[in-house]
Amino acid sequence: xxxxxxxDKKFSLYISKEQIRxxxxxxxxxxxxxxxxxxPLFLVILNGSFVFGADLLREMNFPCEITFIRMSSYExxxxxxxxxxxxxxxxxxxxxxVVVVEDIIDTGYTMKEMLxxxxxxxxxxxxxxxxxxxxxxxxxxxxxxxxCFDIDNDFIVGYGLDYDHYGRNLPDIYKVVx
Ligand code: IMP
Ligand code: MG
Numbered sequence: 443x444x445x446x447x448x449x450d451k452k453f454s455l456y457i458s459k460e461q462i463r464x465x466x467x468x469x470x471x472x473x474x475x476x477x478x479x480x481x482p483l484f485l486v487i488l489n490g491s492f493v494f495g496a497d498l499l500r501e502m503n504f505p506c507e508i509t510f511i512r513m514s515s516y517e518x519x520x521x522x523x524x525x526x527x528x529x530x531x532x533x534x535x536x537x538x539x540v541v542v543v544e545d546i547i548d549t550g551y552t553m554k555e556m557l558x559x560x561x562x563x564x565x566x567x568x569x570x571x572x573x574x575x576x577x578x579x580x581x582x583x584x585x586x587x588x589x590c591f592d593i594d595n596d597f598i599v600g601y602g603l604d605y606d607h608y609g610r611n612l613p614d615i616y617k618v619v620x
Contacts, residue, residue: 446616448599448609453616457591462573462601462615463497465590469571470501473541473588477569478504480539485531487556488512489610490545493602494573498543509533513552526552528559535565545603546574550584557584574598 444455484502486495488510499508511530540560547553553570560568571588576595599605600612609616 445619446609446612448605448616451605452619453599453605453609454619455614456596456598456617457615459601459613462590466494466497466573467501469588469590470498473498473569473571474502474504477506477539477541482506482539482541482569483533483535484508484541484543485560486510486543487545488530490602490604491543491573493610494545495543498571507533513556526555526559528556535560535563537564537566539567539569540565541569541571544570544572546576546598547572547584547586548576548579549581551582553584553586554582573601574603 446453484495484499484506486492486499486508489512492510495508495510499506509531511528514527514529515525542553542556542560544553553572557568557570569587570585572586573590575586575589575592577592579595596617597605598615598617599609600615602610603615604610
């Protein structure tokens with residue numbers, strides 16, 4: 443399928459599942475080479491990273507743990523308005539090697555805040571892997587250790603990523619048709 447409709451927008455095929463598979467394997471091999479003796483804890487960020495996380499983690503042939511977390515926003519009473527929280531993390535990460543698994547880093551604000559919160563819990567080290575990065579949109583300096591694809595600023599869906607909650611089920615990546 444070259445063109446798909448998601449809600450009110452049309453999207454065209456951008457990156458095939460075969461290309462993703464190949465690249466995920468390469469990145470997984472890099473992670474394995476660096477971290478196989480570190481007993482890492484992978485933190486897969488829901489919802490968007492569930493497909494990437496499932497594929498990436500099945501390429502890891504060494505002892506590791508996997509858990510799922512999400513960033514939630516709520517209206518705080520502070521003047522800054524939006525306050526973010528990490529929810530779902532029951533494991534202690536103190537002294538652990540942690541790998542955050544993200545679907546896409548756009549402005550970088552979400553990851554920056556995630557890393558700030560996780561760092562307060564005294565891990566030994568934190569690594570970041572992201573399936574996609576939009577380098578031209580990055581607004582803050584955020585460390586990204588393992589990235590699969592750098593893409594331009596077009597909006598994409600599929601392979602776990604959504605447009606207004608839809609499109610996560612598409613096996614390939616599609617980009618919006620202007
Ligand atoms: P940021 O890096 O804080 O700007 O936000 C990253 C988040 O924005 C991701 O976790 C996605 O939920 C969402 N996002 C950014 N770009 C896209 C896109 O092209 N498709 C789907 N979601 C996106
Ligand atoms: Mg996300």
